[in-house]
């Protein structure tokens with residue numbers, strides 16, 4: 001059951017669970033479109049709570065809290081994948097449109113469920129198996145990648161295993177997914193937004209670089225990508241969105257193999273780090289289309305505005321004191337076309353605290369500008385004077 005969203009009535013309230021940077025960045029198009037947001041934040045003053053005045057602080061694993069926050073809202077959506085499935089069914093039964101719905105979201109919450117569904121659909125995936133004992137890992141073969149099926153993010157919960165000596169966490173009762181170690185050329189991402197009525201917008205395929213399991217840099221579109229492979233990647237994402245009945249943004253993380261194939265790594269059903277370039281590089285950002293899709297409004301064009309857009313994350317680096325604001329005079333003076341997005345988070349080594357987008361018609365120039373700015377904000381250029 002889902003709440004009717006009347007296009008003629010007052011703007012419906014959208015509830016967002018989780019106060020991270022994704023919820024924060026949803027606030028920008030929500031303000032522009034005049035759509036009120038109500039937030040459940042995990043602690044006072046977290047990233048999204050700074051910019052969404054209508055917020056409660058509470059526990060997203062507690063159904064009473066979820067009911068309280070979503071009361072009077074037409075739709076509920078998520079900054080992360082950790083809300084228990086049974087609570088989502090309860091909200092749905094109470095007449096709140098849960099987007100993405102619980103039966104779709106479970107494929108982004110549980111990597112074993114995702115592999116099973118994609119394999120049944122015939123979507124190309126790395127060879128994989130659920131393993132419970134070291135003997136089963138040995139039988140699967142080395143080198144391999146072991147993953148916790150639930151709760152991992154930014155490479156936490158992923159182990160690269162050469163042989164039996166480095167098998168972690170087995171025997172502890174956790175379900176572990178073993179995958180062949182893919183010798184990929186690079187990682188790609190296919191981003192689409194899908195509305196409940198089935199309209200889909202597909203952004204250009206991008207290339208992403210991870211460091212220590214954390215997304216570091218994204219180039220849109222993926223340079224030198226075989227046009228046929230790009231179409232295939234978009235079709236895979238559109239098909240997954242349709243068959244799993246995803247509503248909102250779906251990001252499909254992909255490996256491009258050295259043999260020129262694409263394999264699905266994992267799914268995210270929310271705006272995704274590999275889509276941050278769309279804020280400045282495409283006609284409609286992933287955040288705006290996520291909102292439009294939630295409310296079953298017509299989607300905006302996903303086309304790129306410029307030949308190239310480069311996104312580089314600002315990660316807490318060597319500089320552990322000082323404020324990111326102090327980076328502005330130099331960064332903005334050096335590059336008047338630079339777009340900066342900070343998350344209102346304190347610097348901590350390795351923590352995502354913001355990102356920059358640089359766009360233009362020269363890829364090398366965009367790369368240089370975005371990398372310089374991100375390193376400058378992170379304090380990795382050796383200047384501690386600010």
Ligand SMILES: Nc1ncnc2c1ncn2[C@@H]1O[C@H](COP(=O)(O)OP(=O)(O)O)[C@@H](O)[C@H]1O
Pocket residue numbers: 126145147152153154155156158179180181182183187210213253265266
């Ligand atoms: N089967 C694999 N083969 C090679 N590298 C992998 C494999 N699975 C994951 N990785 C690497 O580890 C990163 C994190 O894995 P992922 O499953 O996306 O976990 P997370 O949920 O932490 O993002 C990937 O982006 C990729 O760089």
Ligand SMILES: [Mg+2]
Pocket residue numbers: 154253266
């Ligand atoms: Mg991932």
